Amino acid sequence: MKRNEFLKLCGLLGISFPLQSVISSCSSSNTNSNNNPPESVIIIGAGPAGMAAGYLLAQQGINFQIIEANSSYGGRIKHNTAFSNFPISMGGEWIHVASSILPEIVNDASVTITTETQGYNNSDLVQEWDGNTITETTLGNIGGSQDLKFVGSSWLGFFETYVLPSIQNNIIYNTPITGIDYSSNDVIVTSSNGQTFTAEKVIVAVPVKILQNAVINFTPELPNNKQQAINNVEVWGGFKAFFKFTSKFYGAYLGLPDSETDQGQRIYYDAAYAQNTSDNILGLFSVGQQAEQYQNLSGNAQRDYILNELDTIFGNNIASNGYLDHIVQNWNAEPYAQAAYIRDQENWQLLRTLGQSVNNKLYFAGDAYTNGEDWSSVHTAVRSAKRAVEEMVS
Numbered sequence: 001m002k003r004n005e006f007l008k009l010c011g012l013l014g015i016s017f018p019l020q021s022v023i024s025s026c027s028s029s030n031t032n033s034n035n036n037p038p039e040s041v042i043i044i045g046a047g048p049a050g051m052a053a054g055y056l057l058a059q060q061g062i063n064f065q066i067i068e069a070n071s072s073y074g075g076r077i078k079h080n081t082a083f084s085n086f087p088i089s090m091g092g093e094w095i096h097v098a099s100s101i102l103p104e105i106v107n108d109a110s111v112t113i114t115t116e117t118q119g120y121n122n123s124d125l126v127q128e129w130d131g132n133t134i135t136e137t138t139l140g141n142i143g144g145s146q147d148l149k150f151v152g153s154s155w156l157g158f159f160e161t162y163v164l165p166s167i168q169n170n171i172i173y174n175t176p177i178t179g180i181d182y183s184s185n186d187v188i189v190t191s192s193n194g195q196t197f198t199a200e201k202v203i204v205a206v207p208v209k210i211l212q213n214a215v216i217n218f219t220p221e222l223p224n225n226k227q228q229a230i231n232n233v234e235v236w237g238g239f240k241a242f243f244k245f246t247s248k249f250y251g252a253y254l255g256l257p258d259s260e261t262d263q264g265q266r267i268y269y270d271a272a273y274a275q276n277t278s279d280n281i282l283g284l285f286s287v288g289q290q291a292e293q294y295q296n297l298s299g300n301a302q303r304d305y306i307l308n309e310l311d312t313i314f315g316n317n318i319a320s321n322g323y324l325d326h327i328v329q330n331w332n333a334e335p336y337a338q339a340a341y342i343r344d345q346e347n348w349q350l351l352r353t354l355g356q357s358v359n360n361k362l363y364f365a366g367d368a369y370t371n372g373e374d375w376s377s378v379h380t381a382v383r384s385a386k387r388a389v390e391e392m393v394s
């Protein structure tokens, strides 16, 4: 769930939350244009940012390779297609901006986009658990929601249809990058098994937690202010779960007393909202400290903890009696993510520093490497990719 939407929802539910620094007149980061489109580009990471960057380079006829650590593309927008008859988003799920982001990503007016999206209704049921009792209201009564759901698709499904066909032959999988040497004219990128790749410019599109944990060694070291920003941003962990039940005993959203704090967020929600399905699937979204209670458990203990929490809230053992199946996703345990995303209240100037290019050779794209106006979403990842490519070819 997007920062603004989440804060609005929680705030209107009476849950206190801090406001992120107000940002005014955030122009994009410094542009170190050398006025020469590069002859070759390596993109590290095939998440939304890496895929969007490759797609934009392909549109401009620039040679590129995407090097991905995992055996597949997608990163934190991966989905599960086995749990129900619609894709379940294990990471990025909602569209947090207008649906015009989809043609913005495709960047080609001749392409007709058929992906369906749906917003929420003001009459949708919202429940709030205060630790003792559950109360009900409507989404309209708490200010509504601007978020959109994909209908029968997902962020990953959208990328598979409109972006992947142009880039899939340029992706090299199962190749974790551990070194980037930008000390000479060309940039040399080294993988964990010693394989090297050379290009004129490199776009680093791996999660910031990967840089924070020094998975990639830079030669020379990154500029001090950049390394400081990498070290100092707080990246929240993340956990999602999806529970299938025999009946739908919940509304569109269920707020909890700690749905929004300085340390994290969590909320239950109707994951099958807007889908053409008979499955009743309740989603649990949690990041930061609120995710830890679930991440600290596994297997049946984790399942029973969540069912017990729901039984306590809804009463009559309704969750455990109606339980059919569940799936979980712990983002801290993913070796090439190691966390969810940067906390909502982070200092925007640190974010802006993260987004800056280095020596006209290293460019950064991803939900963390923005101009500081917005971060931690798919749309910010793709917009940062656009910014990086524009800067590189200008």
Ligand SMILES: Cc1cc2nc3c(=O)[nH]c(=O)nc-3n(C[C@H](O)[C@H](O)[C@H](O)COP(=O)(O)OP(=O)(O)OC[C@H]3O[C@@H](n4cnc5c(N)ncnc54)[C@H](O)[C@@H]3O)c2cc1C
Binding pocket: 001, 002, 044, 045, 046, 047, 048, 049, 050, 067, 068, 069, 070, 072, 073, 074, 075, 076, 077, 090, 091, 092, 093, 094, 095, 096, 175, 176, 177, 178, 205, 206, 207, 210, 215, 216, 238, 239, 240, 286, 331, 336, 337, 339, 340, 341, 365, 366, 367, 368, 376, 377, 378, 379, 381
């Ligand atoms: C629980 C959760 C809920 C979310 N909900 C939403 C939401 O509702 N809406 C929304 O817009 N956003 C949401 N997000 C955020 C969204 O998923 C991310 O902003 C988006 O995926 C970032 O894209 P990216 O390309 O920057 O990074 P990623 O998606 O993480 O992609 C990075 C890629 O780099 C690869 N990689 C990592 N290390 C290496 C290496 N050393 N060498 C080579 N490749 C490497 C990874 O395998 C991965 O494929 C959510 C995220 C989480 C975790």
